[in-house]
Amino acid sequence: xxxxxxxxxxxxxxxxxxxxxxxxxxxxxxxxxxxxxxxxxxxxxxxxxxxxxxxxxxxxxxxxxxxxxxxxxxxxxxxxxxxxxxxxxxxxxxxxxxxxxxxxxxxxxxxxxxxxxxxxxxxxxxxxxxxxxxxxxxxxxxxxxxxxxxxxxxxxxxxxxxxxxxxxxxxxxxxxxxxxxxxxxxxxxxxxxxxxxxxxxxxxxxxxxxxxxxxxxxxxxxxxxxxxxxxxxxxxxxxxxxxxxxxxxxxxxxxxxxxxxxxxxxxxxxxxxxxxxxxxxxxxxxxxxxxxxxxxxxxxxxxxxxxxxxxxxxxxxxxxxxxxxxxxxxxxxxxxxxxxxxxxxxxxxxxxxxxxxxxxxxxxxxxxxxxxxxxxxxxxxxxxxxxxxxxxxxxxxxxxxxxxxxxxxxxxxxxxxxxxxxxxxxxxxxxxxxxxxxxxxxxxxxxxxxxxxxxxxxxxxxxxxxxxxxxxxxxxxxxxxxxxxxxxxxxxxxxxxxxxxxxxxxxxxxxxxxxxxxxxxxxxxxxxxxxxxxxxxxxxxxxxxxxx
Numbered sequence: 001x002x003x004x005x006x007x008x009x010x011x012x013x014x015x016x017x018x019x020x021x022x023x024x025x026x027x028x029x030x031x032x033x034x035x036x037x038x039x040x041x042x043x044x045x046x047x048x049x050x051x052x053x054x055x056x057x058x059x060x061x062x063x064x065x066x067x068x069x070x071x072x073x074x075x076x077x078x079x080x081x082x083x084x085x086x087x088x089x090x091x092x093x094x095x096x097x098x099x100x101x102x103x104x105x106x107x108x109x110x111x112x113x114x115x116x117x118x119x120x121x122x123x124x125x126x127x128x129x130x131x132x133x134x135x136x137x138x139x140x141x142x143x144x145x146x147x148x149x150x151x152x153x154x155x156x157x158x159x160x161x162x163x164x165x166x167x168x169x170x171x172x173x174x175x176x177x178x179x180x181x182x183x184x185x186x187x188x189x190x191x192x193x194x195x196x197x198x199x200x201x202x203x204x205x206x207x208x209x210x211x212x213x214x215x216x217x218x219x220x221x222x223x224x225x226x227x228x229x230x231x232x233x234x235x236x237x238x239x240x241x242x243x244x245x246x247x248x249x250x251x252x253x254x255x256x257x258x259x260x261x262x263x264x265x266x267x268x269x270x271x272x273x274x275x276x277x278x279x280x281x282x283x284x285x286x287x288x289x290x291x292x293x294x295x296x297x298x299x300x301x302x303x304x305x306x307x308x309x310x311x312x313x314x315x316x317x318x319x320x321x322x323x324x325x326x327x328x329x330x331x332x333x334x335x336x337x338x339x340x341x342x343x344x345x346x347x348x349x350x351x352x353x354x355x356x357x358x359x360x361x362x363x364x365x366x367x368x369x370x371x372x373x374x375x376x377x378x379x380x381x382x383x384x385x386x387x388x389x390x391x392x393x394x395x396x397x398x399x400x401x402x403x404x405x406x407x408x409x410x411x412x413x414x415x416x417x418x419x420x421x422x423x424x425x426x427x428x429x430x431x432x433x434x435x436x437x438x439x440x441x442x443x444x445x446x447x448x449x450x451x452x453x454x455x456x457x458x459x460x461x462x463x464x465x466x467x468x469x470x471x472x473x474x475x476x477x478x479x480x481x482x483x484x485x486x487x488x489x490x491x492x493x494x495x496x497x498x499x500x501x502x503x504x505x506x507x508x509x510x511x512x513x514x515x516x517x518x519x520x521x522x523x524x525x526x527x528x529x530x531x532x533x534x535x536x537x538x539x540x541x542x543x544x545x546x547x548x
């Protein structure tokens with residue numbers, strides 16, 4: 001979690017007058033659910049879904065085997081599939097994406113004899129559901145890179161930034177200066193410029209947080225810079241942060257890095273995103289805390305950065321106690337109220353910024369989720385091993401809209417409790433970082449943009465179907481069935497409607513498995529299709545339609 005200092009402008013007390021607008025009970029409604037016809041399953045560790053017209057394209061990858069499937073999104077039936085087993089040996093999957101109506105599989109290859117790291121794309125023709133020839137190389141690096149490639153897009157989708165980091169030549173981060181590769185392409189993936197940029201500070205002294213590209217093809221890096229050679233965000237006994245924030249601008253027309261130092265006062269920022277606005281200036285938005293508690297969020301911040309590097313229109317929006325106290329125990333409420341009376345803001349704990357939507361009118365919507373990891377260890381005398389239980393908690397969601405005029409439109413805390421438990425021993429299986437995402441299964445949520453509405457889709461415990469605002473949600477345990485649930489948030493006034501869509505154990509008489517939020521595919525502003533497994537080596541499509 002990242003923290004930054006920030007300047008407070010709005011007082012939380014101003015928001016108390018808006019309490020009736022911010023705190024509301026949920027409305028309940030029903031949606032239409034249709035079950036499709038089963039078809040032969042394709043086993044694959046990676047699955048990705050796209051929609052065009054009334055057809056669905058799925059990309060399913062298992063090792064060297066890539067299967068491209070076509071389905072009818074209206075009839076919910078299988079159309080055709082093609083399987084390819086001609087991917088290069090030892091390739092690494094980097095990305096599968098749609099860009100300006102074209103579909104791509106990006107992969108990397110290490111050319112050991114020539115010590116060259118390479119990035120390729122292979123284009124898919126949606127209509128035929130087939131690859132358009134072999135892979136095309138678009139990036140070539142004459143040494144190893146660390147990790148993979150990341151992809152960023154300008155607001156108008158006219159530019160793509162592909163970023164990578166060269167593998168350090170010096171092991172000690174106190175002496176190593178990161179070299180960041182930046183490759184900018186146009187909307188047809190034609191190269192515009194490429195640079196490998198030496199960072200202005202050592203790896204230990206800086207921490208790159210976010211990357212972005214604008215419509216002119218200029219690249220941006222948002223980074224924290226520590227004020228000394230330690231990496232403590234805040235030194236013990238000191239009130240001020242031990243670092244500041246800088247924005248690095250890299251242009252094809254200048255050999256120098258343009259650095260904007262962001263002086264933002266005393267607040268600590270817990271999560272931050274950098275993005276281009278429709279008006280062609282850069283925005284920074286995220287969460288902050290008032291008291292330096294890194295696991296707590298007290299509000300939202302927003303500011304603009306002009307092309308000349310000037311910082312302006314700084315806004316902050318505090319989270320009222322009324323929202324913090326929703327869906328918590330009476331004991332937690334009393335504790336929060338006492339902290340508030342003492343001037344120690346309680347905040348929302350473990351809130352991560354997960355998504356930011358820039359709307360056509362210039363307003364923005366921020367979506368967060370409360371997430372934390374709990375670890376318990378004990379010694380088993382019988383087996384003489386130390387056993388560790390790790391519990392992943394995916395809890396409440398928090399969605400906020402800031403109007404194009406910079407004013408708070410609405411703020412909503414939406415209840416959710418989900419857990420995933422894994423166990424290991426000193427001689428047992430150790431879960432890698434990548435494996436945790438596979439293990440996540442049906443947890444967390446999926447976001448879907450509707451017609452002046454926002455949908456948050458997730459698996460819930462049946463006991464929460466009629467949850468009141470003053471009740472604590474029951475926990476949904478991963479793998480224990482679950483009810484697919486949706487919150488519909490009206491973009492204009494923030495009114496929330498709750499839908500209990502279907503029971504995974506009985507979807508019109510069929511029990512389904514392998515639910516994942518990544519398999520939810522919006523097919524219209526008020527409709528989505530979900531692919532699930534129904535046993536007997538068969539998959540099936542489920543269509544859900546919300547009332548207009």
